[in-house]
Amino acid sequence: MMIDPFERAITYVRVSVTDRCDFRCVYCMAENMTFLPKKDLLSLEELDRLCSAFVDLGVRKIRLTGGEPLVRRNIMSLVGTLGRHLRSGRLEELTLTTNGSQLDRYADELYGHGVRRVNVSLDTLDPARFQAITRWGRYDRVMAGIAAAKRAGLHVKINMVALKGVNDDEFDRMITWCGAEGFDLTLIETMPLGDIDGDRTEQYLPLSMVRARLARRWTLIDLPDRTGGPARYARIGETGGRLGLITPLTHNFCESCNRVRVTCTGQMYMCLGQEDEADLRRPLRASEADELLRQAILEGIARKPKGHDFVIDRRHNRPAVKRHMSVTGG
Ligand code: SAM
DSSP states (O other): OEEOTTSOEEOEEEEEOOSOOSOOOTTTOOSSOOOOOGGGSOOHHHHHHHHHHHHHTTOOEEEEESSOGGGSTTHHHHHHHHHHHHHTTSOSEEEEEEOSTTHHHHHHHHHHTTOOEEEEEOOOSOHHHHHHHHSSOOHHHHHHHHHHHHHHTOEEEEEEEEBTTTTTTOHHHHHHHHHHHTOEEEEEEOOOBSOOSSOHHHHBOOHHHHHHHHHHHSOEEEEOOOOSSSOEEEEETTTOOEEEEEOTTTSOOGGGOOEEEEOTTSEEESOTTOOOEEEOHHHHHHOSSSHHHHHHHHHHHTTOOSOOOOOOSGGGOSOSBSSOHHHHOO
């Protein structure tokens, strides 16, 4: 079991399998991004070794993310090999966060390998708006992907980043749609990660305000549920669906943080909002045995900071860290 300096057990790792994405969401990336040379990326075999080392150290949940995890070539072979840890019972959950563009193709296979839940990022149900937010996304493909996931038996959670003046008139509609489809919904505050083309202060919408607004229309019953992530949940009386709120700015939940993130080049970030990192690629490549790798992981965990200090306001209108979410893995 890995325990950090603040007595938190680390049982969850989020692994970015690529920094590339087929979308260019305005709050996430600049339109012209420079991606890492492919040779710097960990191979799928190395990613499997890395994830397995975490499982050996007590990790119970792995989330594959990116960039867009499903655009990584042969990604299903990694999902397939990691599935052995589900079958052995050492891993409780293997899941992924996706923009949904490739789900139509992969949903059945994901289910076959033991994946039971996926988070799909969808900020709007309006096709024109979807185009404006994602720049390169195709709404109909995402909708087909979400439908395929549902058909395959995957439990779908929709992640919606709350953006002032962009989609803040759509929460009721999204709640209704998710309720009808049987999907959970999580709203996320926009975080100051990496330079983008626009101004984040203009898009930032505190979810404390949104919750108060929603409570006037919907019956929100607080739930004790934790899914191992940072969301706090409420049941929506009228739809029966679950609403999660991820509020790293208005209220951070760092005291219960149970996770670390690894980039596609094998850098481990102990906190999404801090610069400190631990290089896992060198020890991974230095020896075929896992001892050096385990040691590097444990040394990193021993430096896990207490929390992040995200602020978005006029005086702090710059990224908290230089890395985009697509690098650290959202
Ligand atoms: N491509 C996948 C997807 O779209 O879900 C996985 C990676 S994406 C970076 C993961 C999540 O991070 C998405 O839900 C996205 O909306 C969110 N995200 C990206 N940049 C963000 C930011 N600056 N603040 C809050 N959420 C962000």
